[in-house]
Ligand code: ZN
């Protein structure tokens with residue numbers, strides 16, 4: 001299962017009215033599409049704009065309505081933090097603020113010095129609550145509040161726009177735990193802001209011409225409960241190859257073995273060749289291979305960069321893995337339109353390739369609009385059952 005994050009897009013004039021995927025030179029993906037099944041996937045259902053977390057749960061066969069635990073939980077698991085049931089975990093952006101207004105929600109997407117800053121924040125005490133804080137990839141970080149009587153029922157501080165101040169975290173209900181968490185978060189934010197503002201790391205960033213990472217935007221509160229594994233639910237073993245913490249975390253939550261691949265960073269310079277080698281060498285029934293940069297390019301409005309990255313995936317992953325697996329599924333977790341820099345509800349093209357006796361080819365090429373001529377119209381939750389039946393792991397329903 002190869003997922004290019006935020007793969008789906010719309011046509012752009014400068015790409016000769018093609019989408020980045022349509023415009024990309026991708027002989028290997030086209031070869032697969034020509035001999036494979038294609039179609040469109042509304043990952044969470046028509047009209048629902050997927051987050052990456054809920055989208056991946058569906059792709060793994062887990063209905064997010066039942067299993068979703070908040071983005072913070074997956075980021076924390078993916079960052080290697082051992083969560084307790086009473087912990088509250090959040091996803092954090094290092095961000096840039098000037099005169100209390102947000103200038104950049106991602107501090108220029110540059111991870112410089114953020115490891116060191118995170119180490120200074122990690123271990124803070126707010127009353128009887130302990131702060132666990134870890135920098136992951138680019139501007140991203142994880143916050144875990146550990147202590148008595150905390151709750152995930154607090155609002156986000158990230159307004160998802162620039163030119164406005166960050167929001168204040170607020171208790172969603174009147175329980176003592178929600179109120180306490182609101183208080184703890186507020187003190188944490190002012191303490192962290194002071195530390196960031198006066199830090200030598202930010203002076204270094206400014207000297208290097210980077211935006212200072214002088215505030216934290218906090219979102220996606222969640223509390224962790226173990227859920228049944230892929231082995232328990234579907235009887236399959238699975239391993240995961242991803243750079244981003246979120247994807248490692250969702251994979252861990254469903255019981256995948258998360259492989260540590262050298263150079264798999266989850267950014268635009270990630271080592272795709274290593275990812276392909278590790279996928280081929282995995283002995284698991286299912287290998288999940290995730291690439292993130294397609295989505296990041298779109299969030300930054302860079303549809304040309306997205307097109308070039310798809311070409312790189314074709315050359316460095318697809319060409320290598322093409323004849324190594326019995327069955328392959330290639331798609332995105334959702335569309336991200338570079339035109340608006342955000343996820344949209346537009347369906348993503350899917351591609352199923354494998355044993356000629358089991359695959360009924362659509363004679364397509366791999367692209368959003370060609371996929372509309374393909375045989376499939378599915379949602380994310382359909383993916384695993386389709387793969388399991390083609391792989392002969394699930395048999396007939398009835399006689
Ligand atoms: Zn995504």
Ligand code: ZN
Pocket residue numbers: 006052295296299336343
């Ligand atoms: Zn995204």
